[in-house]
Amino acid sequence: MEFFLGHMNYWLFIVLMMTGLYIVVARGNLVKKIVGLNVFQVSVFMLYISIGKVTGGTAPIFPTDLQGHIEIDPDIVYSNPLPHVLILTAIVVGIATTSLGLALVVRIREEYGSIEEQDILDIDAAAAREENRQHGDAMGGRA
Amino acid sequence: MIETLINIALFAMLVFTALAIVRMDRLFAVVMLSGVFSLLSAMLFVTLDAVDVAFTEAAVGAGISTVLMLGTIALTARREKAPSHSSAVPLVVCVVTGAVLVYGTLDMPNFGDAKAPANLHVAPDYLHDSIEEIDVPNVVTSILASYRGYDTLGETAVVFTAGIGVLLILSGLRRRRRYLDEDEDT
Numbered sequence: 001m002e003f004f005l006g007h008m009n010y011w012l013f014i015v016l017m018m019t020g021l022y023i024v025v026a027r028g029n030l031v032k033k034i035v036g037l038n039v040f041q042v043s044v045f046m047l048y049i050s051i052g053k054v055t056g057g058t059a060p061i062f063p064t065d066l067q068g069h070i071e072i073d074p075d076i077v078y079s080n081p082l083p084h085v086l087i088l089t090a091i092v093v094g095i096a097t098t099s100l101g102l103a104l105v106v107r108i109r110e111e112y113g114s115i116e117e118q119d120i121l122d123i124d125a126a127a128a129r130e131e132n133r134q135h136g137d138a139m140g141g142r143a
Numbered sequence: 144m145i146e147t148l149i150n151i152a153l154f155a156m157l158v159f160t161a162l163a164i165v166r167m168d169r170l171f172a173v174v175m176l177s178g179v180f181s182l183l184s185a186m187l188f189v190t191l192d193a194v195d196v197a198f199t200e201a202a203v204g205a206g207i208s209t210v211l212m213l214g215t216i217a218l219t220a221r222r223e224k225a226p227s228h229s230s231a232v233p234l235v236v237c238v239v240t241g242a243v244l245v246y247g248t249l250d251m252p253n254f255g256d257a258k259a260p261a262n263l264h265v266a267p268d269y270l271h272d273s274i275e276e277i278d279v280p281n282v283v284t285s286i287l288a289s290y291r292g293y294d295t296l297g298e299t300a301v302v303f304t305a306g307i308g309v310l311l312i313l314s315g316l317r318r319r320r321r322y323l324d325e326d327e328d329t
Contacts, residue, residue, distance in 0.1 A: 031173070
């Protein structure tokens with residue numbers, strides 16, 4: 001029972017991660033794929049943060065008195081601040097990749113007139129067939 | 144105990160939001176739900192003692208990325224087409240991946256364990272020494288800006304690169320549009 005309660009958090013985050021992965025793999029719309037990627041990413045963040053949590057702990061900020069002088073109380077337990085820092089960096093990097101992905105979506109829509117994966121594949125296949133046919137004609141039907 | 148209940152309630156809301164994102168085909172609703180997802184996860188971060196992360200997630204995840212996605216759907220399409228291929232294979236892939244990940248968590252330390260390896264290496268040193276060495280009440284700030292300042296510098300480089308990438312991809316969008324319009328007029 002203790003094992004179950006102690007690991008339930010991780011499993012819950014894995015369920016969320018897999019929902020995000022499902023959106024990325026199963027849905028054809030490119031904007032929705034990026035939303036799914038964000039869901040996946042936030043679940044990974046939650047997994048990391050939950051690793052740094054200490055039972056009975058509090059946020060790693062030291063209390064100060066009215067003059068702003070820091071008082072150290074050895075009885076207070078603090079959660080691990082290191083995962084927080086790593087995830088802060090990861091959130092900002094995540095928004096950078098998201099914006100790059102969205103810019104690519106806008107560019108794809110400009111070029112193909114669609115942001116559905118299947119439409120884009122069909123257009124590419126048609127273009128490849130057309131090119132093959134032209135090369136074949138240029139070789140006199142021998143290629 | 145109350146904390147576990149809050150965690151489970153927040154998690155239930157997160158799962159419902161994620162499932163609604165899967166089912167919804169209007170992109171505006173999908174983008175709004177992704178903002179809701181970010182805000183709910185920010186609340187979960189607060190219960191996990193990560194107040195700085197919650198703050199950043201609420202500002203960046205729910206704010207900036209929602210705005211960027213709204214801009215994208217304004218430039219592209221409002222609706223998603225129904226998927227043409229079946230969704231059985233992705234479902235199997237996700238279930239198998241999830242099962243492997245769950246197997247991977249089996250030998251992890253319990254949630255909230257103060258003796259977990261992740262909480263024993265440098266974190267106690269940071270908590271113990273940062274007052275003398277940095278003298279900032281918020282330990283997250285002193286790690287971010289001082290102990291791991293190079294990480295933050297690298298992050299800035301990544302954001303800069305991404306910004307240049309977005310500008311290069313989108314530059315000339317309006318110019319090409321005007322060009323195409325003139326083509327159609329003549």
